[in-house]
Amino acid sequence: MKQQYRLTANADLRSRNTFGISARANQLVEIQEVDALPEVLALPAFRDNIPLVLGGGSNLLFASDPQAPLLAFDTHRVEIVDDDGATALLRAEAGVEWHALVMRSLEMGLCGLENLALIPGTTGAAPIQNIGAYGTEVGEFVHAVEAWDRQRGSMVRLDRDACTFAYRDSLFKRLPDRYLLTALELALPRQRELRLDYAGIPQELSALGIAAPTARDVAEAVVRIRRRKLPDPAVVGNAGSFFKNPIVPLPQAETLLLANPGLPLFGGDDEATGKLSAAWMIEQCGWKGFRDGDAGVAASHALVLVNHGLASGAQLLALARRIANSVQERFGVDLQPEPRIIGAQW
Secondary structure, eight states, X not given: XXXXXXXXXXXXXGGGSTTOOOXXXXXXXXXXXXXXXXXXXXXXXXXXXXXXXXXXXXXXXXXXXXXXXXXXXXXXXXXXXXXXXXXXXXXXXXXXBHHHHHHHHHHTTXXXXXXXXXXXXXXXXXXXXXXXXXXXXXXXXXXXXXXXXXXXXXXEEEEHHHHOOBXXXXXXXXXXXXXXXXXXXXXXXXXXXXXXXXXXXXXHHHHTTOSSOOHHHHHHHHHHHHHHHSOOTTTSEEEEEOBOOXXXXXXXXXXXXXXXXXXXXXXXXSTTEEEEOHHHHHHHXXXXXXXXXXXXXXXXXXXEEEEOSSOOHHHHHHHHHHHHHHHHHHHOOOOOBSSEEESSOX
16 A cells, blocks of 8 residues: 655754755654645644645745644645646645656646746645736636645635635635645646736847747746846755735825836736845846845845844744834835744744
8 A cells, every 4th residue: 555644753854945954853744645645634733733734845944943734745646637628627735845746737738827936835835825926826716726724624616716816815825724735736728818018028038039939938937037146045045036026005105106207017906016136126136136144135136035054043033023123114014924934922
């Protein structure tokens, strides 16, 4: 019989978070088959505790050792479950590495995910934060999410509307203790108008000598931009963009723009709001390239907090709070973190 899960006590988590922070978990269970979930959740460590689901570790900050047991999905199946010739439903299990899924979808002749290339993490984590980049969010293409509902004690299937996606937000982020995401089903077209209007993509395609780009060309351009702008977690610990771009009422945004003509302003959730560039404000406050011991801010991108070696999660969190406080003092704008903070409150 195929092994369905693996249990590790006192698990070292340093290699399991992209910040490279030293932390340990009392119990870590890696699930190879989703059918094992009821048995795992009945184990003593999990029966009376809400588990923390660990994906690629690219969207969390261990401010201290996690008190809850950890659960990780080591599931990797990808398949097309329906295809009408124009749109295919692509199902991927939670453990599939996200960038690998993007590239696999392009190999299958499917479009839509190209602007989301090279985002770290797993497929199971993607809808929780409604990951997005270069004018695209994964929620646009979600057909359904499969999850274990701890409240019901059973598997459920939630369609896109039920997921209530918003900017870097979803039902799963708002109810982190209820759902364990096990698989994602994406509705991906075979042809669509490419999204090329985000800053940097046209220039990168031009540098590549591509006048009539395909979806794969766009993915390659995005990969090149991200590799140039964002530090590689394998080289210096980081979790990508640490802060969300704040969405504020449009009058506030316009007032800030008058006082700060260089401030980038994008469309918000609706016509009454605007989205501000957190990176620009952080840079204006002098944080880009800042370093305090091993905790710092990337020299290439002001949104990225970095661990130069032995920074603790508490030190990185303290730096993030200092940055947010300075932005609030100068611009009157609250910054919120993208990663989930474990062991502390923002």
